[in-house]
Amino acid sequence: MMTLPFFICAAALYSAWRGHRGLAALLTVIAVLVLFVLFRLHATDVLDIDL
Numbered sequence: 001m002m003t004l005p006f007f008i009c010a011a012a013l014y015s016a017w018r019g020h021r022g023l024a025a026l027l028t029v030i031a032v033l034v035l036f037v038l039f040r041l042h043a044t045d046v047l048d049i050d051l
Helices: 004-017 021-043
Strands: none
Touching: 004 021
16 A cells, blocks of 8 residues: 555656656656555554553
8 A cells, every 4th residue: 555656656757758748747646645645544543552
């Protein structure tokens, strides 16, 4: 799950290298949104620590 943004960024780099600038920009925006969602889920997760 956490590797999803990296794979999306790799696809964006590949599409930019192939000359598809619009697709690369769209994939970059999607990768940033996925990072925000994953950060939101991870940062608000409750730690189950029993002291």
